[in-house]
Amino acid sequence: MSFDWEDDWPVASDNISPISNVNKPNPQCKTKRFNNYKNRRTEESRAPGDCKKMWIPTKFVGKVIGRGGSNISDLEYQSGAKIQVTKETDKEKTLLKLFGTAESFRKATQLINEITQDRQKTYTRNESISHQINSKSVVTSNESVPIKKPERAKFFDMEECEKEYWSNFPEIRKKFYEEHPAVRALTDKDVKEIRLENNNIVVDRVLSTENGAAIPKPVLTFEQAFCRYPEILSQLKKAQFDKPTPIQCQAWPILMSGEDMIGIAQTGSGKTLAFLLPAFIHIEGQLTPKEDRKGPAVLVVAPTRELALQIDKEIKKFNYHTINSCCIYGGGNRKQQVAELKSGVDIVIATPGRMNDLFDSGDLYIENITYLILDEADRMLDMGFEAQLRRVLYGIRPNRQTVMTSATWPSGVRRLAVSYTKDPIQVYVGSLDLTAAHSVAQIIHILEESDKEKTFFDFIANMGPDDKVIVFCSTKGKTDYLSVECIMKRLPSASIHSNKEQCDREQAIADIMDGTAKILIATDVASRGLDIDDVTHVINYDFPKNIEEYVHRVGRTGRAGKTGESISYFTRENWASAGELINILEEAKQYVPKELYDMSERFASRQQKKTQNPTRGFRSGSRW
Incomplete structure (x- = not known):
């Protein structure tokens, strides 16, 4: 595909796309990039610098603009040129206007060509199944891979098309092991x-x-x-x-x-x-x-x-x-x-x-x-x-x-x-059966919901100078509440959940890792994969909804050959998890409170009655 260029085209405001001529930003817009795109004014387009025009197929205009203006904003950022999409069309082509220096024109042209020209010369694997296109070009590592037109008899054989498509790619080497x-x-x-x-x-x-x-x-x-x-x-x-x-x-x-x-x-x-x-x-x-x-x-x-x-x-x-x-x-x-x-x-x-x-x-x-x-x-x-x-x-x-x-x-x-x-x-x-780390002592406190906060801060008050604690809560609101309470008590703490800014999340992890904070209060975003040195205790302030998350939370301590301690606050609302928790504790040879056995038996009895008489209703607030 070839593009026609003309220097120093006059800027006509009536040709500018309404998308780029919005005077008032939308306060509901969440992305700064989209706001910037909508707020590009005509006066900015008349800033000093040469003007070039470029025609592209109309079908690629949406791809150049991107969702919410994301692509055109990236193009401007990478090239340094101002790019305007106009209303002017000619035989299925749409006019773009570019403002800037010769170098920015070159970069913008190259980037736009990658979006339009390359995609028109080749086609993807999905398109090969739905369209019959002839292609004769050499495969290189820096180009999209074309595929030969499949025979009519095999046209609807997706497996055959897949095989033919991927056969154009270089061979994969996988075997590198030499047995000692x-x-x-x-x-x-x-x-x-x-x-x-x-x-x-x-x-x-x-x-x-x-x-x-x-x-x-x-x-x-x-x-x-x-x-x-x-x-x-x-x-x-x-x-x-x-x-x-x-x-x-x-x-x-x-x-x-x-x-x-x-x-x-x-x-x-x-x-x-x-x-x-x-x-x-x-x-x-x-x-x-x-x-x-x-x-x-x-x-x-x-x-x-x-x-x-x-x-x-x-x-x-x-x-x-x-x-x-x-x-x-x-x-x-x-x-x-x-x-x-x-x-x-x-x-x-x-x-x-x-x-x-x-x-x-x-x-x-x-x-x-x-x-x-x-x-x-x-x-x-x-x-x-x-x-x-x-x-x-x-x-x-x-x-x-x-x-x-x-x-x-x-x-x-x-x-x-x-x-x-x-x-x-x-x-x-180990075993495919769900188990918790045997290097961690698991302690279960059975208490009322209203007693959790006092129990928690009593533990914090008795922490040793080398102790480091991760506290897990079930909600972001509870995480923020405990974090504020710790700050008010001047405790060295940090908090993390999915609504926090990324920089704050990274800073919280850095603080607990280097010891600036001794307490990390978190939702389950911190229960998997995080390798934080010297975590001595894990506190399940809110018991997790499934037993798999309990196992992962416990695994935040007792790592790399060290020992640790897990403390869980278990309330009557958690009684459905009692049976599975007992299995985990018994497998790890941990102490199981008698109340936990009672909860498990009562819940099993309730489930059995519910199965035998499914029409009978059970109130959610019934006595456990």
């Missing part, structure tokens, strides 16, 4: 003993109906895992790690052998490094050089901003072979995140919401992703992200390598694993 002689010499009996000693590791191809390839043996040392990669060994030594954790000693051989994996282990078990180090090796081992690739090679999806930022911090800590990463999450600076993506990154760590946003806008290119990680998959399903995950994962290469991590193995995670992994090896440490 000491590992090779291990007998089957030795392997069983090693797995048993390492918290009873159980390994199986859980979704396979046939016997697949042999499962790699576990390693005992970093040298056995990375004998071919001295740079990684030096980084591990620099980080002063002693030996692999149970999940790491089995996961590294599996992932470097190119297998899909489902890792199930308690929080704080080292799952992040278990999938990150093989990801580094995977990136370096691909046939296409990094500088010639479009988009990232590795995508890590995490349920919360804090976990995503923590994973990004771990990547930057290792600094392996100039591999760079970008963390995209809601609440962060969108323009900055888009600029980082366009500058070229090897690893993207994303929360599902922002991942979908940038995927929709075309800023996140996912078709060259060859290594996918779904971290804390059970939490993402609990938070309702399954639809967003499936929508984006459909566009990633089907022959990629996939890793899923989880602390539990519910039916939703199994369903996701069936859809997006291929003959995975499941590695679980």
Whole structure:
């Protein structure tokens, strides 16, 4: 497609789109970017600088403007040019006017061409199924991938179209593992003993109906895992790690052998490094050089901003072979995140919401992703992200390598694993039954709702100088209330929940990590994945709605071989959770109060009566 340019076109205000001629900002508008776009005045367009005009196909005007003016604002930000969409059209073309310097014109032209010209020359996988288009062009790593027209007989065969589309992409290399002689010499009996000693590791191809390839043996040392990669060994030594954790000693051989994996282990078990180090090796081992690739090679999806930022911090800590990463999450600076993506990154760590946003806008290119990680998959399903995950994962290469991590193995995670992994090896440490960390003493206080606050501040008053506490509340309002009460009592505290500004959330985590704050008051956004050193106590001010969250909250203390204490305030409103809580406590050999057994029995009896006589009503406020 060619574009016609003319210099120094006069500015005619009657040709300017009503979108760009709004004089009064909408006070309800939530995005500053949209307000800026709506408030661009005609006088700004007449500012000093040359004027160029550019014709684009009318069908791409919406794509150039973007939702709420997001794209055109980004174009102006990146190019330095002012861009106006006019009403003037000519044979399915619409006039754009650009104001600025010659350099800004060049950048703006290049960016607009990427949105219009490239998209017209090629078409996506979905379009290939619904449209018959002939294409003859050479595939390069920096262009969208065209697809040949399928034969008429196969036109409606989606599987055939998929296969034909992805065949244009470079081959994926997955196998980088070389078994160390000491590992090779291990007998089957030795392997069983090693797995048993390492918290009873159980390994199986859980979704396979046939016997697949042999499962790699576990390693005992970093040298056995990375004998071919001295740079990684030096980084591990620099980080002063002693030996692999149970999940790491089995996961590294599996992932470097190119297998899909489902890792199930308690929080704080080292799952992040278990999938990150093989990801580094995977990136370096691909046939296409990094500088010639479009988009990232590795995508890590995490349920919360804090976990995503923590994973990004771990990547930057290792600094392996100039591999760079970008963390995209809601609440962060969108323009900055888009600029980082366009500058070229090897690893993207994303929360599902922002991942979908940038995927929709075309800023996140996912078709060259060859290594996918779904971290804390059970939490993402609990938070309702399954639809967003499936929508984006459909566009990633089907022959990629996939890793899923989880602390539990519910039916939703199994369903996701069936859809997006291929003959995975499941590695679980301990048991598939839900259990809490045995390094944590679990104490249950059964009390009235009105007694919680006094009990809490009595505990705070008796804290030791080295104690560090995370307090979990069920609502944002309760979190704010306790935080204000702590401030009024001059207690060194911080708080975090999803309504807080991102900068405040990051500052709260930094304060509890460096010891500026001794008390962190939080909702369940802090219950997963956060690795905060030296947390001595967890207080469940409000008992969670499901037992899985209880397990994750408990896991915030007693990490990395240390011990901790969990204190839970259990009221009559929580009696439906009594039976499951008893199972957790008994498995960990913890004291179970007699009142908890009574609650469990009464609730079970109530449920039985309700089943036998479903027409009989039960008042919500009935005596427990």
